[in-house]
Amino acid sequence: MTPPTPRGGVRFRTGAVALTATVTVAAGLAACSPSGSQNSSSGGSTFVVARTGDIDKLDPHLATAFQTQQTLGLVYSTLVKTSPTGQIQPDLATKWTTSSDGKTLDFTLRSGVTWQDGSPFTSKDVKASIERILDQKTGAVSRSNLVAIKKVDAPDDTSVVLHLSQPSASLLYSLTTVNSSIESAKDISAGTVGKKPNGTGAFAWNAWNPGQQVVLTGNAKYFGGAPKIKKLEFRVIPDESSILSGMKASAFQLGLISDPGVARQAGKADAYSLVKQPALAYHVLMLNGRKGPLKNQQVRQAISCAVDRNQVMQTAAYGDGTVTGPITSPAFAYSPTDGLPCTPGDTAKAKSMLAAAGYAQGFSLTTIVETGEYATAGAEAQNLQSQLAKIGVKLTLKQLSTGPYVSAWLDADYDAAVALNGGSYDPFLMYGRYFTSGGSLAKPAGLNSSTLADLLTQGNATSDDGKRQGTFRNLQKELLTESPWVWTFRSDDYYLVGSNVHGFTPRPDELLSSLTATS
Amino acid sequence: MLNWRWLGARALGALITLLGVTVVVFVVLRTIPGDAITASLGIESGTLTPAQRASLEHFYGIDRPWFAQLWAWISGVAHGDLGLSLTNGKSVTSLVASSLPVTVELAVLSALIGTAFGVVLGVLAGSRPGRASDSLTQGASLVGLAIPEFVLGTAVVTILAEAFHYFPDTGTFVPLTRSVSGNMSQILYPSLVLAVAFAANVMRTTRSEYVEMADADYVRTARGKGLSPGRVRRSHILRNATIPIVTLTGIQFGYLLGGTVIIEQIFALPGMGRLLFTAISNRDYPVVQGTVLVIAVLFVLVNLLVDLLYRMIDPRTRAS
Numbered sequence: 001m002t003p004p005t006p007r008g009g010v011r012f013r014t015g016a017v018a019l020t021a022t023v024t025v026a027a028g029l030a031a032c033s034p035s036g037s038q039n040s041s042s043g044g045s046t047f048v049v050a051r052t053g054d055i056d057k058l059d060p061h062l063a064t065a066f067q068t069q070q071t072l073g074l075v076y077s078t079l080v081k082t083s084p085t086g087q088i089q090p091d092l093a094t095k096w097t098t099s100s101d102g103k104t105l106d107f108t109l110r111s112g113v114t115w116q117d118g119s120p121f122t123s124k125d126v127k128a129s130i131e132r133i134l135d136q137k138t139g140a141v142s143r144s145n146l147v148a149i150k151k152v153d154a155p156d157d158t159s160v161v162l163h164l165s166q167p168s169a170s171l172l173y174s175l176t177t178v179n180s181s182i183e184s185a186k187d188i189s190a191g192t193v194g195k196k197p198n199g200t201g202a203f204a205w206n207a208w209n210p211g212q213q214v215v216l217t218g219n220a221k222y223f224g225g226a227p228k229i230k231k232l233e234f235r236v237i238p239d240e241s242s243i244l245s246g247m248k249a250s251a252f253q254l255g256l257i258s259d260p261g262v263a264r265q266a267g268k269a270d271a272y273s274l275v276k277q278p279a280l281a282y283h284v285l286m287l288n289g290r291k292g293p294l295k296n297q298q299v300r301q302a303i304s305c306a307v308d309r310n311q312v313m314q315t316a317a318y319g320d321g322t323v324t325g326p327i328t329s330p331a332f333a334y335s336p337t338d339g340l341p342c343t344p345g346d347t348a349k350a351k352s353m354l355a356a357a358g359y360a361q362g363f364s365l366t367t368i369v370e371t372g373e374y375a376t377a378g379a380e381a382q383n384l385q386s387q388l389a390k391i392g393v394k395l396t397l398k399q400l401s402t403g404p405y406v407s408a409w410l411d412a413d414y415d416a417a418v419a420l421n422g423g424s425y426d427p428f429l430m431y432g433r434y435f436t437s438g439g440s441l442a443k444p445a446g447l448n449s450s451t452l453a454d455l456l457t458q459g460n461a462t463s464d465d466g467k468r469q470g471t472f473r474n475l476q477k478e479l480l481t482e483s484p485w486v487w488t489f490r491s492d493d494y495y496l497v498g499s500n501v502h503g504f505t506p507r508p509d510e511l512l513s514s515l516t517a518t519s
Numbered sequence: 520m521l522n523w524r525w526l527g528a529r530a531l532g533a534l535i536t537l538l539g540v541t542v543v544v545f546v547v548l549r550t551i552p553g554d555a556i557t558a559s560l561g562i563e564s565g566t567l568t569p570a571q572r573a574s575l576e577h578f579y580g581i582d583r584p585w586f587a588q589l590w591a592w593i594s595g596v597a598h599g600d601l602g603l604s605l606t607n608g609k610s611v612t613s614l615v616a617s618s619l620p621v622t623v624e625l626a627v628l629s630a631l632i633g634t635a636f637g638v639v640l641g642v643l644a645g646s647r648p649g650r651a652s653d654s655l656t657q658g659a660s661l662v663g664l665a666i667p668e669f670v671l672g673t674a675v676v677t678i679l680a681e682a683f684h685y686f687p688d689t690g691t692f693v694p695l696t697r698s699v700s701g702n703m704s705q706i707l708y709p710s711l712v713l714a715v716a717f718a719a720n721v722m723r724t725t726r727s728e729y730v731e732m733a734d735a736d737y738v739r740t741a742r743g744k745g746l747s748p749g750r751v752r753r754s755h756i757l758r759n760a761t762i763p764i765v766t767l768t769g770i771q772f773g774y775l776l777g778g779t780v781i782i783e784q785i786f787a788l789p790g791m792g793r794l795l796f797t798a799i800s801n802r803d804y805p806v807v808q809g810t811v812l813v814i815a816v817l818f819v820l821v822n823l824l825v826d827l828l829y830r831m832i833d834p835r836t837r838a839s
Contacts, residue, residue: 050689056559056606056801064560136570139578144566195608209691210607210614211797212789237689238784238793241673245680246689271684372800402561403553403802410557410565433566440566 047229047501049512050237050252054211059194060181061133061140069178070512071214071234075116076181076199077223079107079126079160080172084507086331086425088172092121092182092200093160098463102167109158113223115184116204123154128185130162132193142179144440145429146171169463173426178511202227202516212236228503228519241265247272247496254504255496259375260317263494271499276320276492277506280328280423283312283321283376285367285384285486288415289447293363300483301341302353306391307384308345309336313489316379321491326479327430328423328490330508332472336487339480350391362392365415369397370405374420376491381418384486412444423490425509427472428460431479447484529826533819540815541596544808545589551802555579555605558802579605581804592808601812602805606798611809614794619813621692622790624702625782626775628710633717634768640718641725642752648730656722663719672712672785679708689787709786713779717771724767728760735759761832769825773818 055068060076063069081091093107113121130152133140148171151163164171174180182200187193197205202224203216214234218227235252237243240262243255250271257263266274285307293299309323325336342349354360369381378399385395395416400408408414424430434445435452442448455478459471479485495506505514556575557564567575576582583591595602601611644656679685687708693701732738733756741755780792791810798806 054797058607062559064563136568137574139567139571139575141560141563141566143568143571208607209789210604210609211618211793212691212787235689235787237787239673239787242676242686242689242785242787245676246686248680249684249686251686251689402800403551403557406557406561406564407552409562441562444562444565 046231046233047254047515047518048233048235048252049254049256049515050235050243050246051256052236052238052240052243052258054236055208055214055234057194058197058208060178060183060197061129061138061142062194063178064141066510067234070510071216072181072197072199073178073201073511073513074203074216074232074515075197075201075205076178076183077201078177078180078182079175081513082173082176082425082509084505086329088176091176092126096172102169102461102463103164105162105164105171107160107162109160110223111158113200114221115198115200116219117184117198119184119186121182121184121200122157123160124157124185126160126182127152127154128188129182130180132183132188133180140179142174142177144433145174145177146180167461167463169468170426170428170432170460173424173429176425203229203232206231222516224516227516229515232515244496247498250498252496253498253501257494257496258491260320260491260494261375263320263492264318266494266496272496273499275495275497275506277495278322278490278508279493279510280330280425280490280508281420282324282326282328282423282490283316283380283488284419284421285488286409286414286417286419287365287446287483287485288412288417289484290412291415291446293357293359294365294415294446296357296359297482298353298357299359301481302350302357302359302391303388303393304340304480304483304486305342305344305346305353306350306393307387307486307488309488311345311387312380312383313491315383316376317489317491321489324487324490325476326485326487327427327472327476328508329425329427329430331425332427332469332476334473334476337480339477340483341481345387347390354391354393360392362394364394364396367395367397367416367418368405368408368414369399369418370420371399371401373402373405377418377420380488384418409444412446420491423508427475428456431475432456432460435484445484447482449478449482449484451478452482529823533823536819537812537815541593541808541812542589544811545585545592545804548802548804548807549585553802554581555802555804556581558800559606588804592805596812601809604798604806605803606801606806611805614806615791615809615813617692618789618791618794620694621706621788622776622779622783622792623817624695624706625710625713625779625788625790626772628706629713629717629775630768630772632710632714633771634721634764636714636718637721638725638764641722642729642757644722645726645729645733646752653726657726660719660722663715666715668712668716669781669785671715672709672782675708675712676785687786692789705786705788709779709782709788713775713782717775720767720771721764724763725760728763729756732756732759758832762829765825765828765832769821769828773821776814776817776821 051067053065053067055071056065057063057068060072063072077092079091079093080088083089092110094110096105096107098105109123115121130149132138133143133146134149148164148166148168149162150165153161155161183193184198187198202219202222204219206215206217208214213236216232218230220226237246240257240259243257244262244266246252247255248269248271263274287294287300287303289295289300313319313321313323323336325334327334337344367381369377371377381397385397388395409417433439433441435449436456437453455471455475459468459475462468493506493510497504501518503518556579592602603610604614640656644653647653688704693705695702738751738755741751779790780796783790783793791814795807795810798810
């Protein structure tokens with residue numbers, strides 16, 4: 001017999017209903033509250049850019065996170081800058097000449113430029129900035145790219161002369177990066193760089209609330225013309241699905257996402273449009289050519305031949321992107337397969353090449369995969385594993401978070417590595433540090449090749465565009481022939497652009513410089 | 520009456536626990552491959568010259584032996600100084616001070632909503648065991664326990680955006696003291712999501728305790744004496760069912776203080792979970808150590824509070 005229980009269920013049901021009603025009303029009121037509703041539109045006071053990460057530093061010479069580069073790139077200027085297609089354009093320097101021996105660069109600077117603290121910009125700022133980058137104590141990221149500079153002269157307020165130890169065509173490209181930003185000589189000598197950014201760019205520093213947002217204000221005195229956006233806020237929304245929801249609710253004017261899965265969900269909407277921009281960065285399976293069977297070029301070629309790049313891209317990125325060869329610089333676009341002894345994805349040919357190399361039974365490769373840093377790593381690794389299994393090459397996947405992955409890679413403690421590498425507008429900057437003798441990342445790159453080193457050196461030694469094109473075309477071909485790595489695809493970056501936003505144009509290098517002309 | 524010897528023993532135990540947590544976190548952080556330089560520069564750290572690396576190691580304070588770093592940190596903590604963030608140079612105390620209220624408020628509100636719903640629904644189910652309302656409530660609690668927070672959180676955000684073109688405010692955090700409505704627009708929805716599993720747990724415990732107590736001899740006696748059903752429920756059933764509910768609530772509340780990271784990510788709330796998550800990614804040792812220490816202190820305090828509540832609710836525990 002069921003024991004009798006106290007009655008009163010009706011009253012408790014009433015209580016439950018009242019409780020539910022209270023919470024529902026509160027939720028409704030929260031949704032209706034002014035601060036809970038949306039930010040101003042682009043026509044209002046604040047233009048909000050939503051992205052998953054925060055900046056990590058205030059010193060552009062030390063910035064590596066792309067969020068930091070995107071932000072500080074709007075606050076600081078450089079001597080020269082690149083167009084979206086990679087052409088060198090004036091920035092703080094209006095013109096420049098290179099001596100006939102290629103060892104002297106003479107820059108004429110813009111006059112009338114002021115720092116955001118009101119002091120005038122002069123050549124002393126350029127000299128102090130470059131010398132700061134070259135000073136080993138700074139730990140500057142771009143030092144290795146500017147190391148050809150042996151002396152900086154500032155003969156007058158609007159002239160700067162760079163004396164080089166050897167010709168370097170890539171130097172101008174190196175000077176366009178945020179890591180080569182020009183800082184105020186006064187801030188450098190006072191040791192205040194990295195505390196409160198003070199640049200000459202289109203936006204002035206306003207506030208940083210770590211983990212939440214960075215606020216910039218339009219610089220009315222910007223030499224390129226005052227931006228239409230008066231107040232620019234970078235807001236940290238760690239979850240890309242939340243960025244998408246926020247865009248649907250018109251809470252942000254611009255949303256930056258990288259996950260192809262989220263981009264696929266975005267579809268079409270009244271509140272925004274989805275813009276896809278192929279990035280300079282490229283996806284790659286790096287092979288350690290100093291280990292085991294991978295020392296054999298024919299083995300590396302067989303692996304390269306076995307991989308259908310399009311299949312990797314379709315599987316990992318829902319087909320968003322472009323199958324690529326080694327060089328992704330827009331001005332140096334060459335065939336992604338010329339140099340390979342096969343058509344990629346030709347498993348039969350790959351197997352016969354492995355057999356010819358003495359590895360008919362295949363072998364195993366410990367493959368490191370970075371987790372958490374970019375969305376497609378796991379899917380790429382699994383697809384490569386499945387494709388290479390067809391020729392008897394077994395990828396043993398070792399999933400690592402960023403720190404352990406980077407440590408293993410820098411120690412060359414891997415057979416193969418699934419990676420997303422940054423690209424550049426200049427081919428030498430893409431591969432010089434990997435494949436030149438003494439290159440700073442030659443050890444983890446996994447292959448010594450005098451042919452590659454010579455081609456890179458030749459390409460960097462001349463400013464003649466015709467010669468550079470020929471040399472870098474050969475470089476791409478040689479990279480595919482020697483197959484130190486298997487290049488797969490360039491993924492797309494995704495931009496959710498609010499329907500009331502005008503003038504925003506994404507760039508392959510992911511910088512947001514077009515915000516200076518956005519309204 | 521408070522037993523000072525008991526309290527002293529608990530305080531000593533808490534101090535040992537906190538010291539243990541500090542040392543474990545310190546050691547574990549340094550056994551993970553990579554350091555602040557690798558975390559900050561990624562593969563670019565491989566391009567550094569030895570002189571550049573030495574300069575950066577000094578900048579990040581990782582050029583000293585680990586025991587010197589540990590001693591320096593513990594000494595700082597003893598003086599109320601949790602150190603400076605390696606990433607942004609701000610004091611860890613200020614970072615914790617700005618994120619702690621967010622997490623505490625989130626946890627308190629979730630616990631309040633979860634407990635209120637859990638107890639009411641638990642009593643509703645327990646007072647009519649085997650009936651439709653019981654089955655329905657138990658089924659709902661199972662669903663509440665089974666749905667992962669990230670799924671529920673994402674679903675709430677998506678539905679709000681799709682159906683109502685609303686997105687919870689993600690701007691600068693608005694403290695409750697400045698604006699109730701502004702604060703609620705940021706906190707209420709994530710609290711509701713967290714409250715679902717909380718309520719489900721409380722509901723299940725309440726129901727089982729209620730059913731068990733309702734069958735006890737003293738309840739039958741009370742009913743036989745002619746007490747009203749409401750009085751029987753309040754004074755004889757619920758009061759005796761309270762101890763397991765308080766225990767459960769305390770434990771769950773403790774976990775909420777350190778375990779809201781996913782919800783803070785989805786709703787972009789600048790709380791302790793996000794601070795810790797970001798600091799671990801950046802190998803920002805002082806922030807990780809400071810944040811974990813504060814979470815551990817809160818956990819210990821909540822446990823102490825629960826023990827004190829036992830003694831208030833059930834006089835029998837004072838004797839032990």
